[in-house]
Amino acid sequence: MTKxxxxxxxRDWSFxxxxxxxxxxxxxxxxxxxxxxxPLVRKLLAQMTLDEKIGQMVQPDHASLTDPxxxxxxxxxxxxxxxxxxxxGGNTLADWTDLYDTLQRHxxxxxxxxxxxxxxxxxxxxxNVLGAVLFPHNIGLGCTRNPKLIQDIARVTADEVRAxxxxxxxxxxxxxxxxxxxxxxxxxxxxxPKLVGELAAAAIRGIQGPDLAMRPSVLACAKHYAGDxxxxxxxxxxxxxxxxxxxxxxxxxxxxxxxxxxxxAIAAGVGSIMPSYSSWNGVKCSASKRLLTExxxxxxxxxxxxxxxxxxxxxLSPDFKKSIEISINAGMDMVMVxxxxxQLFTDVQALVKEGRVPTSRIDDAVTRILRVKFALGLMDxxxxxxxxxxxxxGSGAHRAVAREAVRQSLVLLKNDHRALPVSKRVARIHVAGxxxxxxxxxxxxxxxxxxxxxxxxTTGGTTILSAIKQSVSGSTQVTFSEDGSGxxxxxxxxxxxxxxxxxxxxxxxxxxxxxxADMDVVRKLKQAGLPVIVILISGRPLIVNDLLPVADxxxxxxxxxxxxxxVADVIFGxxxxxxxxSFAWPRTIAANGEAHPAxxxxxxxxxxxx
Ligand code: GLC
Numbered sequence: 155m156t157k158x159x160x161x162x163x164x165r166d167w168s169f170x171x172x173x174x175x176x177x178x179x180x181x182x183x184x185x186x187x188x189x190x191x192x193p194l195v196r197k198l199l200a201q202m203t204l205d206e207k208i209g210q211m212v213q214p215d216h217a218s219l220t221d222p223x224x225x226x227x228x229x230x231x232x233x234x235x236x237x238x239x240x241x242x243g244g245n246t247l248a249d250w251t252d253l254y255d256t257l258q259r260h261x262x263x264x265x266x267x268x269x270x271x272x273x274x275x276x277x278x279x280x281x282n283v284l285g286a287v288l289f290p291h292n293i294g295l296g297c298t299r300n301p302k303l304i305q306d307i308a309r310v311t312a313d314e315v316r317a318x319x320x321x322x323x324x325x326x327x328x329x330x331x332x333x334x335x336x337x338x339x340x341x342x343x344x345x346x347p348k349l350v351g352e353l354a355a356a357a358i359r360g361i362q363g364p365d366l367a368m369r370p371s372v373l374a375c376a377k378h379y380a381g382d383x384x385x386x387x388x389x390x391x392x393x394x395x396x397x398x399x400x401x402x403x404x405x406x407x408x409x410x411x412x413x414x415x416x417x418x419a420i421a422a423g424v425g426s427i428m429p430s431y432s433s434w435n436g437v438k439c440s441a442s443k444r445l446l447t448e449x450x451x452x453x454x455x456x457x458x459x460x461x462x463x464x465x466x467x468x469x470l471s472p473d474f475k476k477s478i479e480i481s482i483n484a485g486m487d488m489v490m491v492x493x494x495x496x497q498l499f500t501d502v503q504a505l506v507k508e509g510r511v512p513t514s515r516i517d518d519a520v521t522r523i524l525r526v527k528f529a530l531g532l533m534d535x536x537x538x539x540x541x542x543x544x545x546x547x548g549s550g551a552h553r554a555v556a557r558e559a560v561r562q563s564l565v566l567l568k569n570d571h572r573a574l575p576v577s578k579r580v581a582r583i584h585v586a587g588x589x590x591x592x593x594x595x596x597x598x599x600x601x602x603x604x605x606x607x608x609x610x611x612t613t614g615g616t617t618i619l620s621a622i623k624q625s626v627s628g629s630t631q632v633t634f635s636e637d638g639s640g641x642x643x644x645x646x647x648x649x650x651x652x653x654x655x656x657x658x659x660x661x662x663x664x665x666x667x668x669x670x671a672d673m674d675v676v677r678k679l680k681q682a683g684l685p686v687i688v689i690l691i692s693g694r695p696l697i698v699n700d701l702l703p704v705a706d707x708x709x710x711x712x713x714x715x716x717x718x719x720x721v722a723d724v725i726f727g728x729x730x731x732x733x734x735x736s737f738a739w740p741r742t743i744a745a746n747g748e749a750h751p752a753x754x755x756x757x758x759x760x761x762x763x764x
Contacts, residue, residue: 185365185423188457188525195524199517205229206266207520208502211488213461214495215239216257225260228499231523233257234273234490235282236464237604245284245602247317247547254319269532271373273322277341278715280314281600285614287314287552287716288597292327293693294563294712296343296736301356307559308360310552312372317543321530322373324428326357328415329383334737336396337661340598340693340713342383344736346758347411351418358422366425367531369539376419378430378463380445381412385432395662398431408434417454425458425526431466440466446485459487459522475501479510487519553717560720565710566731566762573685573706575727575764576646582631583622584644584684586675587651589691590634591619598693598713599657606655615716618650618689625722638678647679652691666743667697676704689721695739727764734761
């Protein structure tokens with residue numbers, strides 16, 4: 155190890171130790187280490203057949219189950235609902251609860267009755283379920299820089315997840331995006347690893363509670379390990395973009411930027427970690443013994459379990475059985491699959507029989523999974539209190555937490571001639587833009603469907619236009635046109651523009667300029683002679699060089715979720731803007747992506763107030 159590497163290691167560790175110290179001190183009560191459950195685990199493991207052990211390592215999507223009874227036939231330890239994998243009956247709270255109960259009931263017919271861990275992407279609230287409270291995506295939460303608020307949000311999310319019975323959320327995302335053209339930028343808190351670690355630890359404490367066995371604890375999942383946000387442009391999904399690409403950095407750089415948040419996540423007691431689809435210097439994370447076992451489990455001391463990403467093993471080798479051998483021997487503990495779950499089960503049986511996967515590796519994987527099930531309280535008592543969670547689901551109290559999160563997530567980037575705050579008593583406000591009356595755009599991806607969808611009726615909530623109407627005095631008229639026309643004679647114009655919903659590689663972009671249609675909305679308001687306020691709804695910083703000369707005021711609202719009233723609270727000055735950028739805002743995007751200082755328009759930490 156060179157001196158530079160040694161010093162970098164010390165710096166990483168001192169940073170990590172400081173974080174661990176602070177996290178341990180700040181946690182309500184440090185949770186018991188997962189290994190403290192080993193006496194119980196060993197007793198159960200000793201009773202298990204090889205098939206029952208292998209079943210714990212298999213996680214099919216519920217929509218792929220050929221027969222729900224396969225939960226019994228294959229001794230399944232877990233099931234998930236992927237982005238678009240909904241109950242057949244629909245997306246209500248009742249539909250999801252019935253689905254969970256039906257599958258969980260099958261485990262009671264197995265010999266050992268080991269309950270299922272049921273996993274879902276509750277990444278900004280229980281976002282698959284109609285009527286759930288949807289919070290700002292993490293990019294907005296990063297701008298609050300408020301760990302306590304993040305913990306409260308995570309607690310409310312756990313409450314609403316538990317209302318459906320589900321007990322595992324695939325979050326928080328602890329990516330540290332290095333190029334905002336990546337389609338998953340909005341799932342991350344910041345491009346600063348220290349802030350990511352701090353807020354991820356808070357989210358984990360909120361989701362899991364101070365002790366996993368305390369209600370309403372839900373298992374958290376730090377993802378995607380490691381370097382998912384640092385990939386090289388053009389190496390991504392299908393050889394394009396960033397997502398699932400190759401992160402080409404040396405180990406000290408990987409540790410400093412992409413690994414340090416996992417030190418914080420482990421210190422916060424995270425019970426599961428999801429390896430990334432992406433690669434590190436050409437080696438798939440899901441195949442890397444260096445990453446999964448040597449660094450994460452041996453050096454960082456992670457005692458929970460690793461869950462692969464959705465069919466990620468298909469990317470390791472054309473031979474599925476070979477992929478399974480590579481990944482499990484590298485340290486993967488549970489495999490997330492769709493149609494090939496039966497083949498996964500029989501391939502692992504064969505790999506063990508052929509001596510290609512040692513039984514010690516199977517026992518280690520199942521030990522880790524069972525530790526978490528004991529810690530979650532799954533093994534001793536049925537999770538009680540569901541009727542209370544169902545009563546709180548989508549409640550006013552939950553919406554109040556989300557509205558506060560929206561207020562604190564907004565970043566004021568420009569405010570000339572005191573255009574903001576707007577008086578509630580002006581004669582007329584003309585609102586415009588595609589995202590003014592559009593819950594779908596407000597919520598972004600991972601909302602009811604995987605990609606999210608534009609539209610007013612995606613799920614219940616308050617659009618920004620409705621919130622403006624509800625805020626003004628009786629004498630104030632509020633008019634609206636999506637294209638910006640009709641503003642003549644108004645006192646002020648408010649344009650709500652930006653991005654439409656997307657998720658994962660579907661959001662990779664090479665060009666971050668505003669659309670011509672969006673710019674036309676702003677120009678029409680200007681030509682009508684109005685002071686123009688722009689509210690940007692986006693999953694990342696966009697190129698605003700053409701916008702700035704036309705807009706009198708500009709607020710980055712990110713993807714605020716269902717509680718649009720939080721935006722109106724800041725527009726009318728009921729709450730001053732306090733958000734500070736958690737990402738550098740580029741002036742232009744260099745060909746290779748870096749936003750060099752010369753190309754930074756607003757730095758990380760920038761944000762105005764009234
Ligand atoms: C997706 C995502 C991951 C998610 C998983 C399950 O492809 O990469 O973030 O948790 O599959 O939906």
